[in-house]
């Protein structure tokens with residue numbers, strides 16, 4: 022047998038990009054189950070439709086770019102992008118809304134920039150923001166959680182997706198909206214008077230966030246990413262919230278616990294902020310990156326005019342990531358830190 | 363207990379050391395032919411001092427060192443020099459190189475040699491010279507001439523002598539078995555080195571996955587000031603720079619040498635070679651090599667003559683060529699594949715690895731870099747491998763240098779962790795080679811530019827001088843003309859013309 026000539030190292034560790042993505046998908050399962058429990062099949066239907074579209078768009082883009090689709094589809098990154106976007110979308114979204122979102126994410130945010138690894142912006146968040154700006158009405162139409170209203174069944178969910186005109190789901194303001202718009206009630210009273218609030222955050226939302234947190238902790242345990250960015254984001258969000266909590270007056274921005282367990286906080290912290298491609302690279306860089314996202318999330322939530330802030334905060338910081346990298350280069354072996362840059 | 367410092371990054375690949383640790387050091391025996399490359403070390407190749415057809419004895423000098431950074435070569439056994447020619451050697455590039463070929467006669471007849479009973483009576487310089495003449499080059503892998511490492515500048519005070527018994531590469535156990543079986547010789551070598559360098563402390567660093575080796579060394583070092591330091595197993599703690607950081611907390615400055623910190627580091631195998639050279643007068647003609655991997659049925663450690671064909675050694679370990687698809691000289695992290703099973707064992711060959719496909723699978727095609735940063739976390743040199751990869755692809759050489767490409771020790775930790783299977787180290791090697799080549803070309807063109815400019819200058823100067831002389835002559839001529847005109851002297855030309863005119867006139871009148 023002819024001897025093979027290849028260069029070292031000859032051994033390779035157990036990690037593969039496909040495995041990373043698989044683990045991320047697995048870690049999302051508890052959150053999706055909780056969302057489905059509280060909001061019905063909408064999210065699940067979103068995800069299945071979104072993934073089908075993502076595979077189709079990814080294949081198309083790869084063919085156009087002259088790449089073998091099967092090899093690249095195997096990395097599962099398109100599926101992860103689609104799943105994340107679909108979780109963030111309101112349940113019972115129409116088919117075309119998801120299609121526009123996925124197309125923006127896969128075709129524009131990912132492949133226009135050269136495919137996986139070359140995209141400066143998180144594709145799922147680009148898809149989300151494109152939709153938010155183009156279709157604000159559909160993007161703020163959240164159905165009420167179980168306990169605060171009727172939850173549609175599977176047939177209705179499919180109806181909502183494919184024949185949106187025939188579906189008349191009820192929608193309700195999300196807890197984040199309510200809090201932002203509140204200027205007359207003390208936090209305590211607001212909580213009592215509004216059915217959308219739960220024990221610590223929004224009803225249903227709090228459990229979904231806890232489920233995403235659990236998934237994230239599992240990924241940390243699997244060493245899929247490091248703790249730096251998510252923890253920094255949660256800490257800075259918590260600090261901002263405690264700073265402006267002002268004891269729960271009508272002008273309060275909400276408690277830290279409320280912010281941690283509302284909206285896309287945990288999904289963002291463990292599944293978006295940790296996206297390696299678009300975040301800062303060094304550990305110090307990730308601390309800064311995560312912390313600034315936490316601050317921005319709070320600012321946009323409380324003083325902005327959007328249903329949630331994670332997408333905007335992440336995109337802004339995607340933009341800043343290369344600069345953070347530039348200023349947080351680690352000191353290489355044999356180069357004393359006084360040497361400077 | 364000594365304080366142990368860590369180093370950045372590192373990985374924990376499966377060790378796979380037990381396979382080759384079952385037995386004791388076996389003698390590989392004498393093959394029919396030995397092939398000895400003239401360059402088995404870093405530096406200038408040795409120059410041949412024997413002729414084809416000549417009979418040589420075991421330990422006889424067959425090639426001498428050429429220059430300071432070079433080592434001589436000795437016949438590993440007795441026999442006839444049958445050829446001096448280019449042969450395929452074990453080099454990453456798979457090239458041929460000049461070799462001395464010896465047909466062995468099986469008599470194993472020694473040349474006359476004597477050791478020194480009492481090394482302490484010798485001056486350091488004499489000992490260094492003995493080490494140099496014994497042809498000893500670093501046996502851990504790099505092959506840097508040991509005598510050069512020991513010849514520190516006279517004004518440098520060496521505070522710490524470190525013997526490297528770390529052997530952090532998976533699969534390799536050559537140093538481990540040496541420590542178990544020949545600990546007293548290692549200590550002997552350490553004492554000789556200590557006598558040469560006069561350090562304040564002598565440390566032997568060993569990873570904690572070699573408890574037997576540590577015990578043996580501690581027993582042998584009893585009563586001496588040599589300290590055996592064990593520390594947690596992590597690849598690549600055996601890298602010289604990493605070991606120094608682990609033991610002293612100091613980093614060798616980029617581009618500098620350990621001696622800048624007052625440290626000299628030698629491999630334990632080198633220490634044994636030094637002890638043999640001084641005590642017995644034996645040059646370096648054999649070494650211990652691990653033969654392992656699932657491609658051999660009886661893996662183990664062999665004391666093997668330099669120049670022995672790899673195939674001979676593989677046979678000793680019951681090689682199964684059908685299930686082996688690559689032969690690696692060195693370990694799975696930093697070793698290189700050889701083009702042929704007949705390439706010779708050299709001074710730096712610590713391991714031959716014959717893996718099966720499922721043991722070390724062929725790397726799958728690389729996927730995109732997802733910037734996960736695992737490589738940066740693993741890098742013991744605290745570089746940013748993903749950035750280096752990026753710049754390597756774009757051939758951005760200046761950025762590569764600014765990101766300290768040349769501090770990369772090619773340990774392979776980054777490639778090992780990379781989930782996208784990117785052959786990062788290969789990119790770095792290529793980039794380094796290209797940068798070095800461009801540098802050399804620049805240097806050359808700089809030299810020729812300097813030469814060209816010097817020539818230009820010279821020409822200009824010469825032209826100016828000529829012009830000056832011409833001007834001076836012209837001026838002198840004018841002076842004389844002036845003098846002639848003012849009647850102060852006769853102008854010879856004018857006079858000649860006058861004379862000619864007069865002559866012509868006379869002829870016409872005649």
Ligand code: SF4
Nearest residue numbers: 731733734735737780
């Ligand atoms: S480990 Fe591989 S995929 Fe991850 S950042 Fe480094 S080069 Fe890129």
Ligand code: SF4
Nearest residue numbers: 741770771773774776
């Ligand atoms: S091969 Fe170079 S870049 Fe990669 S981990 Fe080792 S030192 Fe760092």
